[in-house]
Amino acid sequence: MAPIIVTGASGSMGKVAARQLAQEGVPVILACRNLERGRKVMDEILACVPDAQLELLLLDLESEAGVRSFVQALQGRPLAGIFNNAGTMCRRFSLAADGREKTMTVNFFMPALLTRLLLPQFEPGARIVNMVSLSLKYSTLRLEELSPSEKDFGQIRTYGKSKLALLYWTIALAEHYPQFRVNVSDPGIVDSKMIRMDRWFDPLTDIFFRPFTNSPQKGVRPALAALRAEDSLRYYVGKRSPKIAAKYLRSPLVEQLWDLV
C-alpha cells in the first residue's frame, strides 16, 4: 500500500492524525522540520501500534530548497495522499529564506509547491487534504497581499489571508485534477501551542478560553474524514462536510493563485 504524507507530524494534530492512520494500517510518512521531535512522535506511535509502517523525513516549509529536497527524497515513489497539516502563525513580521513573509510561506506557498511537485506521484483517487482555519471566513485577499510588507502584517490578519489563499489554491487543484480527492479541513479552535499568543494575557486565556477549545483529537477528526473522502471540493468542519461556498469557487483568485505557484 502506498503511504500518506502527514506534514507537521510532530505537532498536536499532526501526531494524532499520523497515529490514527497507522492504527488503520496505512503507511505514513512523518514530514517534520525537526527530526528529533519527529523521532519522538514516531517512537510514541510505535509504542501503541508496534506494526505501524512509519517513515520520518525532514521537511522545512520555510524554503523552496527544503521542499525540493523532501520531494527529491521521495522521487518516483507512489503516494496515496498528503495531509498538509503543518502551519504557523508568526507573531512578528519576518521573512523566510526566499524573501517572502514567513506565515504566508509556511501556510500557503510551500504546501502548494510541495503538493504540485508531488502530483505525478499521487495514485488515482489519492486524497489531498489541506488544513485551513475558521479565520479565513473573516478574511479578504488581494494578490498583492500574498507578500505583505511589515506595515501590512498582522499576526491574525496575515494568518487568515494565508489560509484563504490555501483554500483558493485547493479549489484550483481539485478542478485541474479531478482524478484526486481534494478537500480542506477546518479543526475549529484547538488547544495547541499555535494558539499561545506569547502575550501578557496568555494566563487569562488559559483559564477562561482554553477549556472551551477542541482537543487535538477532536480538531483533527474532520481532516481524518477528508482523508477518506470520495469526492472533492468539500469543507470538512465538525461532523459536516458541505461543498465549499460558491463565493470562493467563483472567485478569480482561484486561477490567479494556481498560475502563481
Ligand SMILES: NC(=O)c1ccc[n+]([C@@H]2O[C@H](COP(=O)([O-])OP(=O)(O)OC[C@H]3O[C@@H](n4cnc5c(N)ncnc54)[C@H](OP(=O)(O)O)[C@@H]3O)[C@@H](O)[C@H]2O)c1
Ligand atoms: N490550533 C488551532 O486552533 C488551529 C485552528 C485552525 C487551523 N489550525 C491549523 O492546524 C494545523 C496544525 O496546527 P496545530 O494546532 O496542531 O499546531 P502545532 O501543534 O503548533 O503544529 C504545527 C506543526 O507545523 C509544523 N511546522 C511549523 N512550521 C513549520 C515549517 N516551517 N516547516 C515544517 N513544519 C512546520 C510544526 O513543527 P514543530 O513541531 O517543529 O514546531 C508542527 O509540527 C496548522 O496548519 C494550523 O494552522 C490550527
